[in-house]
Every structure is written in structure tokens, then in C-alpha cells.
Amino acid sequence: xxxxxxxxxxxxxxxxxxxxxxxxxxxxxxxxxxxxxxxxxxxxxxxxxxxxxxxxxxxxxxxxxxxxxxxxxxxxxxxxxxxxxxxxxxxxxxxxxxxxxxxxxxxxxxxxxxxxxxxxxxxxxxxxxxxxxxxxxxxxxxxxxxxxxxxxxxxxxxxxxxxxxxxxxxxxxxxxxxxxxxxxxxxxxxxxxxxxxxxxxxxxxxxxxxxxxxxxxxxxxxxxxxxxxxxxxxxxxxxxxxxxxxxxxxxxxxxxxxxxxxxxxxxxxxxxxxxxxxxxxxxxxxxxxxxxxxxxxxxxxxxxxxxxxxxxxxxxxxxxxxxxxxxxxxxxxxxxxxxxxxxxxxxxxxxxxxxxxxxxxxxxxxxxxxxxxxxxxxxxxxxxxxxxxxxxxxxx
Amino acid sequence: xxxxxxxxxxxxxxxxxxxxxxxxxxxxxxxxxxxxxxxxxxxxxxxxxxxxxxxxxxxxxxxxxxxxxxxxxxxxxxxxxxxxxxxxxxxxxxxxxxxxxxxxxxxxxxxxxxxxxx
Numbered sequence: 056x057x058x059x060x061x062x063x064x065x066x067x068x069x070x071x072x073x074x075x076x077x078x079x080x081x082x083x084x085x086x087x088x089x090x091x092x093x094x095x096x097x098x099x100x101x102x103x104x105x106x107x108x109x110x111x112x113x114x115x116x117x118x119x120x121x122x123x124x125x126x127x128x129x130x131x132x133x134x135x136x137x138x139x140x141x142x143x144x145x146x147x148x149x150x151x152x153x154x155x156x157x158x159x160x161x162x163x164x165x166x167x168x169x170x171x172x173x174x175x176x177x178x179x180x181x182x183x184x185x186x187x188x189x190x191x192x193x194x195x196x197x198x199x200x201x202x203x204x205x206x207x208x209x210x211x212x213x214x215x216x217x218x219x220x221x222x223x224x225x226x227x228x229x230x231x232x233x234x235x236x237x238x239x240x241x242x243x244x245x246x247x248x249x250x251x252x253x254x255x256x257x258x259x260x261x262x263x264x265x266x267x268x269x270x271x272x273x274x275x276x277x278x279x280x281x282x283x284x285x286x287x288x289x290x291x292x293x294x295x296x297x298x299x300x301x302x303x304x305x306x307x308x309x310x311x312x313x314x315x316x317x318x319x320x321x322x323x324x325x326x327x328x329x330x331x332x333x334x335x336x337x338x339x340x341x342x343x344x345x346x347x348x349x350x351x352x353x354x355x356x357x358x359x360x361x362x363x364x365x366x367x368x369x370x371x372x373x374x375x376x377x378x379x380x381x382x383x384x385x386x387x388x389x390x391x392x393x394x395x396x397x398x399x400x401x402x403x404x405x406x407x408x409x410x411x412x413x414x415x416x417x418x419x420x421x422x423x424x425x426x427x428x429x430x431x432x433x434x435x436x437x438x439x440x441x442x443x444x445x446x447x448x449x450x451x
Numbered sequence: 452x453x454x455x456x457x458x459x460x461x462x463x464x465x466x467x468x469x470x471x472x473x474x475x476x477x478x479x480x481x482x483x484x485x486x487x488x489x490x491x492x493x494x495x496x497x498x499x500x501x502x503x504x505x506x507x508x509x510x511x512x513x514x515x516x517x518x519x520x521x522x523x524x525x526x527x528x529x530x531x532x533x534x535x536x537x538x539x540x541x542x543x544x545x546x547x548x549x550x551x552x553x554x555x556x557x558x559x560x561x562x563x564x565x566x567x568x569x
Contacts, residue, residue, distance in 0.1 A: 086457065093461050093462055093465045142477070143476060143477045145481055146482045147481050150490055151487075166466070166470040171466055174459055174462045185458040219505060229515065243529065247533065248533060306477035310473060378566070382517070390554055393550065394546075394551075397532075401540060
């Protein structure tokens with residue numbers, strides 16, 4: 056019974072005791088046990104990644120009113136394994152003139168940046184890899200390694216289109232980091248802590264009720280940061296073939312593709328963590344950390360489904376619209392929300408009116424934004440009407 | 452409990468090991484038959500024309516510069532955000548004035564036309 060309340064620490068303590076009683080020093084034993092734990096954890100992440108490929112293909116098929124893969128195994132569940140075997144036996148073509156070291160390092164860094172995020176994902180407060188006290192800053196930093204890998208891939212391919220695609224993708228990814236970090240700052244203000252477990256424990260009422268507009272900003276920025284539709288200029292299939300990963304074949308391409316899906320799932324997990332209470336579900340999480348972990352995975356899959364829903368519904372956005380939307384709309388809005396949340400949260404700190412006050416201030420800002428956009432659009436329309444030459448030949 | 456960053460260091464090592472293992476298995480299993488046509492770079496099915504070094508538009512640099520300013524701002528805002536509820540009310544206004552100064556910078560860049568993509 057004691058084991059189910061705290062599985063990871065119990066196993067860790069018992070293994071540590073058995074290793075040190077054999078004569079190993081404590082630091083070495085800790086590192087060894089951590090290494091075994093990390094290998095199991097990363098293996099779980101990769102197996103989950105394989106099933107994410109299956110989920111993606113089935114869901115896209117249903118959105119497009121067709122069945123997905125349904126030949127290999129019941130409901131096509133072994134399809135990703137067939138994909139992996141195919142990618143493994145393909146030839147590794149390196150284009151002539153490519154920078155060999157960077158060409159090979161780029162998919163490795165792309166996959167590594169996603170796996171690094173799993174170190175702080177709190178499946179339950181007692182089932183987290185390591186609870187860094189600067190968790191949210193680590194999230195942004197490790198995510199930026201993926202951006203670096205895009206430039207490495209594009210530049211090392213010795214291909215005009217890959218380079219152009221890489222530049223545009225990096226411009227998009229770094230632009231959308233600012234509203235994302237501003238939204239994370241709002242959550243930090245509300246929770247009083249940057250660490251992942253601290254944010255989960257501060258959510259007696261999920262933060263979506265404290266900051267709904269911030270959730271929308273974080274969702275849009277996360278989708279843009281991932282490079283998924285509607286912001287998928289980096290793999291705009293009909294425009295620049297495959298963007299920065301044009302020249303990649305076989306397993307390297309597989310690492311980019313699977314890395315993007317795992318990244319989407321990881322961000323689904325972070326949306327569940329930041330806005331929806333992590334492992335909470337109306338008191339069901341009291342049953343133990345394992346139930347909490349299953350609830351967290353369920354919530355992360357739900358938000359992964361929301362991200363896919365957006366992807367297969369909305370057409371692609373042009374690059375200048377995308378960057379203008381970020382710098383002229385999302386960034387000022389995110390910082391205004393940060394200022395208002397900090398002020399209102401501080402003024403109503405210990406009172407019962409905190410949640411309604413914050414919710415109402417979000418609604419107020421949303422309404423003001425819509426009014427401003429409407430008046431701006433009206434002014435633009437009037438300017439266009441004034442410029443249009445009159446083609447009427449009536450007599451006044 | 453040991454230093455938690457050792458765990459992150461181990462995660463980096465394992466995280467690099469898994470993709471390297473995948474690529475190594477693929478390099479072992481895949482055929483290796485290079486010929487000149489397969490290895491030429493792709494340009495929509497025609498022969499490549501000109502260098503593969505395209506002109507670097509100055510607009511990318513300007514976006515990176517604006518991003519840098521705001522990124523450093525957010526890094527400075529993190530300690531403020533964490534300890535906001537333990538500081539006196541005056542600290543909230545300090546942070547708000549800081550954000551307003553930087554938003555004024557963004558509005559200036561906007562009016563000067565630095566945020567256009569042409």
C-alpha cells in the first residue's frame with residue numbers, strides 16, 4: 056500500500072540501499088539508478104510517439120471523412136511499426152556539397168530538444184523526472200534547441216529552397232516565443248512559482264478560469280512554435296516542397312517527423328499542466344500517483360487532439376500575415392494581459408473575489424480588443440472606399 | 452538528494468543516444484549505392500542554377516533584433532513574477548512601468564515600419 060502512494064521514490068530508495076550496501080559510493084549509485092530510470096522513461100516516450108503516429112493518421116482520416124490505415128493489425132494499429140521498418144531500410148542520401156557534420160546533427164538535436172522537455176513533465180506531483188525550480192524557463196530554453204536544429208538542417212542541405220524554408224521557419228518560431236513566454240509569465244504570477252509541481256499544486260481551481268484569454272494566446276503561440284498548421288510554412292508541401300528537410304531521407308526524416316508529433320503531444324501536456332490542473336480531476340487523483348499520471352496523459356491526448364483539430368480545419372497562413380499577427384496583435388495583447396493580471400491578482404490577493412475579478416478583467420480586455428479591431432477595420436474600409444474611383448454614370 | 456541538474460545532464464546524454472542509435476541502425480541496414488544523380492540537390496526536378504547561397508534579407512535580422520529585446524525583457528520579468536505576491540504593492544507598479552517602457556519601444560518600431568515583411 057505504501058508503494059502505491061509514492062512508487063518512484065520507494066523503488067529509488069530500495070535500489071539505493073541495495074547498491075550502497077554492496078559497497079558502491081552513494082553518488083555513483085544515484086547516477087546509475089537515475090540512468091536506468093531515464094532509459095525506461097525515454098523508452099516510454101518513444102513507444103508513445105509510435106502510437107501518436109497511429110492516432111494522427113486515424114484522426115486526420117476521420118476529419119477528412121475517410122477511414123485511416125486499417126489493414127495492418129486490428130484498426131491498423133501496427134501501421135507505425137511498418138513505417139519504422141520502411142524508414143530504417145531506406146538509403147541514406149547525403150547531397151553533394153552538404154556540410155556532413157551539421158547535416159547529421161540536425162535531426163539528433165531536433166529529437167533531443169523534445170526528449171529534454173520530458174524531464175520536467177509532471178505526470179503527478181510524485182511522478183516527475185526532476186522538479187527543477189526554474190522549470191518554465193527550462194521549458195523555453197530546451198524548446199529553442201529545436202529552433203537551432205531547423206537552421207542547421209536548412210543551411211547544411213546546400214539547397215536554396217531548404218535554406219529559404221529554414222529562415223522563414225526560424226523567423227516564425229522565434230517571433231511566437233514572445234507571446235508564449237508572456238503567457239507563461241501570467242501563470243507564474245498566479246502560481247507564485249516557476250516549478251512544474253508548484254504550478255500544479257497552486258491550482259485548486261484550474262487556471263483556465265483565472266486567465267481564459269491567456270489560454271487562447273498560449274494555444275495559438277504553441278501551435279506556431281511547433282510549426283504545425285496553420286503555421287506550417289516550414290513544410291508547405293505545395294510551396295517549397297518540404298522546406299528545411301527536403302534533402303533528408305530515411306530515418307533522419309523519420310526523426311524530424313516523429314519529433315514534431317512528440318513535440319505536439321508534449322505541448323498538449325504543458326497546456327494541461329499550465330491551465331487545466333495537471334493531474335487533477337474532481338478529486339479522483341487522491342487515489343494515487345499512477346491514477347494521476349493516467350489522468351494527465353488523458354488530458355495531454357485531449358489537447359493533442361485539439362491541436363490536430365486546428366491543423367486539419369484551417370488553411371495555411373501567409374508569412375507576412377503571420378508575423379504581423381504576432382508582432383502587432385499577440386505581443387501587445389499578451390503584455391497588457393500580464394500587466395492587468397499582475398495588478399488585479401495583487402489587489403485581490405487574499406479575497407474570495409480573485410477568480411471573478413480576473414475572469415471579468417479578461418472578458419473586458421477581450422471585448423475592448425474586439426471593439427478596437429472593429430473600429431480599425433472600419434477605418435481601413437473607409438479609406439479604401441474613398442480611394443475607389445466612382446464608376447457611376449448617373450446624373451446627380 | 453543530489454544536484455537535480457545531474458539528472459538533466461544524464462537526460463541530455465540519453466536524449467542524444469536514442470536518435471544516434473536510430474540513425475546508426477538505419478545506416479547499417481540501408482543500401483549504399485551513391486550515384487551522381489541521386490546525390491545532386493533538389494530543385495523541382497531541373498538542374499540547379501546558381502549558388503545555393505541566397506541573399507539574406509535584412510528583414511530577418513530586424514525581427515531577430517526585436518525578438519532579442521523582448522526575450523531579455525521576459526527573462527528579467529521572471530524573478531518579478533515569481534515573487535510578486537510577497538512584495539509590497541509598489542513592486543507591481545515598478546514591473547508595469549518596465550513593461551510599458553518596452554511596449555513603447557515596440558510601438559516606436561511599429562510606426563517606423565520595422566515590423567513589415569517586404
